[in-house]
Structure formats: structure tokens, C-alpha cells
Amino acid sequence: MKLFSLLTGSLLFAAMSPLTAQVLVFQAGSVDLADVTISGTNVQRKVKRPDGSEATQSIPAANVVRVDFPRPEELAAADDLMLKGKYDEAFQKAKIVQDLHRLWKDKPGSWFAEAALLTAESLLRQNKYDESARLMSELRNMTLASRLQIRVTMLDALEQFQKGITGPALAKVKPLLKGGQDADTLSRLNLLVGDIQFKREAFAEALDAYLQIPVFYGAEAAFLPAADLGAARCLARLGRLQDASDSLSRIIQRYAGSPEADAAKIEKSNVAKLTGAAP
Numbered sequence: 001m002k003l004f005s006l007l008t009g010s011l012l013f014a015a016m017s018p019l020t021a022q023v024l025v026f027q028a029g030s031v032d033l034a035d036v037t038i039s040g041t042n043v044q045r046k047v048k049r050p051d052g053s054e055a056t057q058s059i060p061a062a063n064v065v066r067v068d069f070p071r072p073e074e075l076a077a078a079d080d081l082m083l084k085g086k087y088d089e090a091f092q093k094a095k096i097v098q099d100l101h102r103l104w105k106d107k108p109g110s111w112f113a114e115a116a117l118l119t120a121e122s123l124l125r126q127n128k129y130d131e132s133a134r135l136m137s138e139l140r141n142m143t144l145a146s147r148l149q150i151r152v153t154m155l156d157a158l159e160q161f162q163k164g165i166t167g168p169a170l171a172k173v174k175p176l177l178k179g180g181q182d183a184d185t186l187s188r189l190n191l192l193v194g195d196i197q198f199k200r201e202a203f204a205e206a207l208d209a210y211l212q213i214p215v216f217y218g219a220e221a222a223f224l225p226a227a228d229l230g231a232a233r234c235l236a237r238l239g240r241l242q243d244a245s246d247s248l249s250r251i252i253q254r255y256a257g258s259p260e261a262d263a264a265k266i267e268k269s270n271v272a273k274l275t276g277a278a279p
Contacts, residue, residue, distance in 0.1 A: 023068040061103035072097045078118045087125040094118035117151045147185050150176050166200045187213050187223040194230045207234035225260035245271050
């Protein structure tokens with residue numbers, strides 16, 4: 001049976017499907033991911049023979065020319081878990097998408113690169129450098145959109161930062177702030193710059209980087225708790241203890257139940273010891 005005959009019905013179905021459908025596009029037509037199974041490197045679908053019996057049609061996943069998928073929910077979950085410091089859980093979520101989209105990783109619409117970046121970051125955050133290095137090497141050899149190329153460089157800087165090599169890490173990441181990147185990327189960059197500068201004890205510069213996020217990219221709500229906590233810690237290190245205490249109080253109230261709120265309680269207690277005030 002020819003590929004076209006397999007796909008014709010699904011092409012009509014895909015055209016009527018909601019925008020959230022996950023569609024694999026071949027030269028001869030399209031299939032909804034829900035209508036097929038993945039076996040190894042093949043896409044398989046049950047089809048009817050002329051005599052009414054069923055057969056399994058197998059098509060190499062390499063024949064996919066484009067994928068039309070909405071952003072996978074697992075990536076949003078991985079992003080959220082990463083910011084909460086739950087790196088292994090983030091790894092598990094991102095890896096699901098990475099493994100599926102590896103089958104068509106170089107095709108338009110693939111989410112492989114974005115998933116692999118999250119996977120690599122989760123490994124770096126856990127100091128699993130050998131595992132992350134293999135994935136980073138693969139990403140460097142791919143043709144990526146500009147914002148994803150920036151994310152690769154960010155991860156290179158993150159690895160240096162994790163290893164305590166803060167000067168080269170800062171030199172690598174600061175030039176990336178120039179230009180018209182999207183708010184999500186700029187929030188990530190400023191957060192990393194803030195963390196690097198804080199580790200270098202350049203607290204005024206770290207404060208400036210952290211404040212970029214609420215001031216200019218406040219719509220990127222996922223990054224606000226970490227940015228606000230970083231800024232409050234900088235205020236404390238700069239001797240602005242009352243400002244720091246006020247900021248920490250807001251964090252505890254605004255982000256109740258979050259890792260940042262828990263960290264802010266400890267920080268506020270330390271500030272209170274310096275000022276003699278009640279925590």
C-alpha cells in the first residue's frame with residue numbers, strides 16, 4: 001500500500017482537527033500523532049485491506065518533512081520545575097519530549113532542541129557534566145534558531161559558573177544581552193548574570209541584573225521569585241538592611257509556599273540578627 005493511500009484519510013482529519021492536534025507531515029499527506037504508534041524509528045498505523053482485514057503500515061520517521069505540534073506541556077512543566085530547583089523531575093519531563101522529537105530533530109517544527117536544552121541544563125545543575133557534554137555537543141552541531149543558539153552559549157556559561165570559573169562565564173554571557181531577544185531569553189540571561197555577579201561578590205552589579213527582570217520583563221512571571229530573592233540578598237550584602245528586610249517580607253507573602261519564600265524566611269532571620277529587629 002502506498003504512503004499516500006495510508007495518509008489521505010488522515011490528511012482530511014488533520015485539516016478538521018483543533019489547533020492543539022499533534023500532526024506529522026509527510027510528502028504525501030499528514031497523520032495525527034494520536035492515530036499512530038511509534039516503534040523504534042518507524043511510525044506505524046493500522047489500516048484496512050480491501051478484504052476488510054487489518055494490516056500495520058510502517059513508515060520511517062525520517063520521512064517526516066515537518067511537525068505541527070503545539071508546545072508540549074512537558075516543556076512548560078520542566079521549566080517550572082527547573083526554577084523550583086527540582087532538577088531531576090525537570091529532567092524526566094524534558095526527556096520525554098527529547099526522546100520523541102529526536103526522530104525528526106532536524107525537521108521544521110521539532111521541539112527536540114528546546115527539550116534537549118532543558119535536559120542539558122537539568123544535568124548541569126546536578127553537576128552531571130559528562131552527560132550534559134554529550135548533549136551539548138549534539139546541539140552545537142545542529143542548525144538552531146538564534147534564541148536557541150543563545151541558550152547553548154548560556155549553558156556553556158552556566159557550566160563555567162557551576163565550576164567556579166566566574167570571569168570567563170561572565171564574559172561569555174554579557175554580550176548576549178545586546179540585541180532584540182525575546183523577553184523569556186533576556187530574563188534567563190539577566191538571572192544568570194545576577195547569579196554570576198553575586199558569586200563574584202559584585203553585589204551592586206548583581207542587583208542591577210536581577211532588577212532588570214521585574215522592571216522590564218515583569219510579564220515573565222516564572223522568573224520573578226528568583227529575581228526578587230536575588231535582589232533582596234544583594235540589598236542585604238550592600239548594607240541596605242531595611243530595604244532588604246522589606247523586600248524579603250514581600251517575597252514571603254507574595255510567593256508563599258515556594259522555595260524562594262522559604263529561603264527568604266532564613267535570609268530575613270539573618271538580617272534581623274544584624275539589625276536587632278524581630279524576624
